[in-house]
Amino acid sequence: xxxxxxxxxxxxxxxxxxxxxxxxxxxxxxxxxxxxxxxxxxxxxxxxxxxxxxxxxxxxxxxxxxxxxxxxxxxxxxxxxxxxxxxxxxxxxxxxxxxxxxxxxxxxxxxxxxxxxxxxxxxxxxxxxxxxxxxxxxxxxxxxxxxxxxxxxxxxxxxxxxxxxxxxxxxxxxxxxxxxxxxxxxxxxxxxxxxxxxxxxxxxxxxxxxxxxxxxxxxxxxxxxxxxxxxxxxxxxxxxxxxxxxxxxxxxxxxxxxxxxxxxxxxxxxxxxxxxxxxxxxxxxxxxxxxxxxxxxxxxxxxxxxxxxxxxxxxxxxxxxxxxxxxxxxxxxxxxxxxxxxxxxxxxxxxxxxxxxxxxxxx
Amino acid sequence: xxxxxxxxxxxxxxxxxxxxxxxxxxxxxxxxxxxxxxxxxxxxxxxxxxxxxxxxxxxxxxxxxxxxxxxxxxxxxxxxxxxxxxxxxxxxxxxxxxxxxxxxxxxxxxxxxxxxxxxxxxxxxxxxxxxxxxxxxxxxxxxxxxxxxxxxxxxxxxxxxxxxxxxxxxxxxxxxxxxxxxxxxxxxxxxxxxxxxxxxxxxxxxxxxxxxxxxxxxxxxxxxxxxxxxxxxxxxxxxxxxxxxxxxxxxxxxxxxxxxxxxxxxxxxxxxxxxxxxxxxxxxxxxxxxxxxxxxxxxxxxxxxxxxxxxxxxxxxxxxxxxxxxxxxxxxx
Numbered sequence: 001x002x003x004x005x006x007x008x009x010x011x012x013x014x015x016x017x018x019x020x021x022x023x024x025x026x027x028x029x030x031x032x033x034x035x036x037x038x039x040x041x042x043x044x045x046x047x048x049x050x051x052x053x054x055x056x057x058x059x060x061x062x063x064x065x066x067x068x069x070x071x072x073x074x075x076x077x078x079x080x081x082x083x084x085x086x087x088x089x090x091x092x093x094x095x096x097x098x099x100x101x102x103x104x105x106x107x108x109x110x111x112x113x114x115x116x117x118x119x120x121x122x123x124x125x126x127x128x129x130x131x132x133x134x135x136x137x138x139x140x141x142x143x144x145x146x147x148x149x150x151x152x153x154x155x156x157x158x159x160x161x162x163x164x165x166x167x168x169x170x171x172x173x174x175x176x177x178x179x180x181x182x183x184x185x186x187x188x189x190x191x192x193x194x195x196x197x198x199x200x201x202x203x204x205x206x207x208x209x210x211x212x213x214x215x216x217x218x219x220x221x222x223x224x225x226x227x228x229x230x231x232x233x234x235x236x237x238x239x240x241x242x243x244x245x246x247x248x249x250x251x252x253x254x255x256x257x258x259x260x261x262x263x264x265x266x267x268x269x270x271x272x273x274x275x276x277x278x279x280x281x282x283x284x285x286x287x288x289x290x291x292x293x294x295x296x297x298x299x300x301x302x303x304x305x306x307x308x309x310x311x312x313x314x315x316x317x318x319x320x321x322x323x324x325x326x327x328x329x330x331x332x333x334x335x336x337x338x339x340x341x342x343x344x345x346x347x348x349x350x351x352x353x354x355x356x357x358x359x360x361x362x363x
Numbered sequence: 364x365x366x367x368x369x370x371x372x373x374x375x376x377x378x379x380x381x382x383x384x385x386x387x388x389x390x391x392x393x394x395x396x397x398x399x400x401x402x403x404x405x406x407x408x409x410x411x412x413x414x415x416x417x418x419x420x421x422x423x424x425x426x427x428x429x430x431x432x433x434x435x436x437x438x439x440x441x442x443x444x445x446x447x448x449x450x451x452x453x454x455x456x457x458x459x460x461x462x463x464x465x466x467x468x469x470x471x472x473x474x475x476x477x478x479x480x481x482x483x484x485x486x487x488x489x490x491x492x493x494x495x496x497x498x499x500x501x502x503x504x505x506x507x508x509x510x511x512x513x514x515x516x517x518x519x520x521x522x523x524x525x526x527x528x529x530x531x532x533x534x535x536x537x538x539x540x541x542x543x544x545x546x547x548x549x550x551x552x553x554x555x556x557x558x559x560x561x562x563x564x565x566x567x568x569x570x571x572x573x574x575x576x577x578x579x580x581x582x583x584x585x586x587x588x589x590x591x592x593x594x595x596x597x598x599x600x601x602x603x604x605x606x607x608x609x610x611x612x613x614x615x616x617x618x619x620x621x622x623x624x625x626x627x628x629x630x631x632x633x634x635x636x637x638x639x640x641x642x643x644x645x646x647x648x649x650x651x652x653x654x655x656x657x658x659x660x661x662x663x664x665x666x667x668x669x670x671x672x673x674x675x676x677x678x679x680x681x682x683x684x685x686x687x688x689x690x691x692x693x694x695x696x
Contacts, residue, residue: 058519058520058523059516060516060519060520061523085584085585085587085588086585088585088587088588089585089586089587089588092586092587092590093481093586093587095473096473096476096477096480096481097477097481098473099469099470099471099472099473099474099476099477100473100474100477100478100481100482100490102470102473102474103470103471103474103493103494103497103557103561104490104493106497106554107493107496107497107500109508109512110500110504110505110508113508113511113512114504114508117511165402166402166405166406169398169399169401169402169403170399170402170403170406172399172402173399173400173402173403174403176399177395177396177399177400179396179399179400179403181400181403181404181407184407185403185406185407187677187680188406188407188410189406190676190677190680191410191673191676191677191680192406192409192410193676194608194611194612194615194672194673194675194676195413195615195669195672195673196614196615196616196617196643196668196669196672197615197617198615198617198643198646198647198665198668199413199417199615199665199668199669199672200413202417202420202646202661202662202665203412203413203416203417205420205658205662206416206417206419206420206662207412207416210420211416211419211420227409227413230406230409234406258388258389258391258392258395259388259392259395259396260391260392260394260395261391263395281499284499285499287501288500288501288502288503288504289501289502290501290502290503290617290618290647291502291617291618291621291643291646291647294647294650294651295650298651317501317503317618320503320504320507321503321618321621321622324507324510324622325622332511335507336507339503339504339507342501342503342504343500343501343504346499346500346501347496347499350495350496350499354492
């Protein structure tokens with residue numbers, strides 16, 4: 001490309017010793033920000049005019065037209081002033097930044113609407129009453145989700161108790177024992193983390209509910225949830241075990257302790273915070289699972305934590321699903337209240353996981 | 364060998380050999396290894412049992428329907444004679460997952476690039492938290508939100524598309540109502556798969572040799588140029604793998620689809636009108652009231668879903684792994 005440089009380009013490419021300072025590629029200058037805002041305002045104003053004088057309408061269309069207009073004018077302006085590459089760079093920066101904003105918006109919208117709609121249906125009664133004997137068209141203040149909350153707690157607790165020993169031992173097998181099965185186990189655990197939750201539910205239904213004739217129960221739900229939790233816990237624990245300083249392991253072995261003592265007294269305590277985080281994140285993942293519960297816990301209108309092994313049981317996600325699909329408008333308020341409690345539960349677990357992981361694992 | 368290296372006294376040489384390591388496990392260690400192996404073997408066994416039991420329980424229905432299980436559109440396992448096939452459901456699942464993928468992949472890769480290359484340092488960890496939180500929101504909440512808050516706006520957009528962009532076949536319809544469609548499901552699912560695609564893309568992009576990036580910048584390249592000539596070529600394979608992991612998630616997503624799609628067992632050629640079907644959604648909707656035969660047929664549908672997602676996921680992991688290895692050895696994939 002032998003095209004002669006414009007004066008502006010030549011200037012941009014001239015070496016100035018005085019300007020020989022490190023490139024701060026992540027910083028924005030005030031001028032850049034001002035330009036950006038100016039073009040954004042310009043695009044919005046032009047779009048407003050367009051929508052006022054042409055048949056174009058709709059908020060979504062407005063955003064799309066304004067955004068495209070903004071990109072186009074911004075690119076033309078930046079390009080006219082200097083290098084074509086600089087123009088492209090500016091536009092790419094805008095596009096990539098918008099992608100990040102688009103990712104954040106749904107989270108804000110969802111949390112906002114869950115809190116707003118959830119508070120409408122939430123009352124103290126939601127935590128103390130069940131749906132036993134409540135007519136489908138009863139006002140949303142009647143009945144509550146106490147049985148669902150209890151069910152979720154029992155099922156998730158049992159699932160954790162079932163899954164954690166297997167998960168952590170599988171991680172120990174992968175990272176400490178490193179036996180012959182390692183090259184098979186790791187990809188299988190990865191593949192297992194991709195098993196759709198509804199398939200895990202159908203599996204437990206096939207094995208436990210009809211295969212062994214145990215019927216629907218809260219315990220069957222725990223089995224399905226632990227199948228879903230196992231790969232998360234196993235792989236995350238393995239990552240945590242990998243972070244343990246090999247020097248610690250070797251010192252322990254050099255002092256003459258057998259491998260099991262090294263693992264139990266040195267490796268696991270060192271990785272404890274990380275493993276606890278892995279388990280909590282596993283719990284948060286399965287606490288909101290709905291599909292596998294349809295074919296294992298099945299649902300119930302009354303609280304029955306004592307009959308977890310023998311009777312169908314309710315759970316929060318199942319409660320939400322039933323309230324949305326089965327009944328009249330008033331029940332939807334109950335569903336949102338349930339969603340608020342569920343999201344609250346998951347967020348608490350999430351914050352807990354962060355708090356536990358802080359002191360030891362730094363990224 | 365040059366003479367200068369032969370300075371060590373000859374007599375000490377034999378002592379400088381590594382001693383042979385003898386591994387003599389104690390009884391405690393043997394038991395410890397047995398227990399760990401048993402746990403790992405159980406994990407393997409569970410995966411095998413999933414396949415085995417799904418086949419066993421689905422067999423009555425699949426053997427009765429024969430190959431038509433994969434080619435028929437209707438779902439009436441309790442009719443006389445029973446008619447059931449998953450053709451429309453499989454088709455719908457693929458269409459919804461593709462919509463989700465088309466929407467989610469650019470946004471996810473953009474977000475990953477933003478976090479890795481553009482965001483100021485103080486913004487990085489809040490952004491990663493936002494992505495993790497999005498992943499932590501239960502799918503039932505996505506479904507509820509999509510049904511109540513996203514259905515109407517997307518119906519309006521669908522109406523616009525159906526009226527003005529008819530020349531694209533997927534928007535061509537004579538329906539009077541819009542919403543509860545493949546498109547609404549696809550949009551909601553795309554939100555749900557953004558976190559996994561973003562985080563896998565990010566870890567792949569982190570493996571790109573930093574020296575190459577800095578070389579591109581030092582040669583006077585812009586950041587856009589650096590991304591185009593270094594980051595994307597190096598991480599291409601990994602990004603394909605990340606998208607496939609997202610596809611796997613979208614194929615298996617159940618409850619959001621069950622809440623949003625109005626399932627009527629047709630295979631629609633447009634994505635804007637109500638109706639259609641999807642495997643996982645069909646299972647969730649039909650299971651509670653199904654008879655024994657119906658449940659057997661639904662397990663068959665689950666088996667098909669299991670096989671499809673397994674292929675997609677294993678393929679994705681292989682691509683991600685291979686790309687990581689290629690990048691570490693310094694070759695762009």
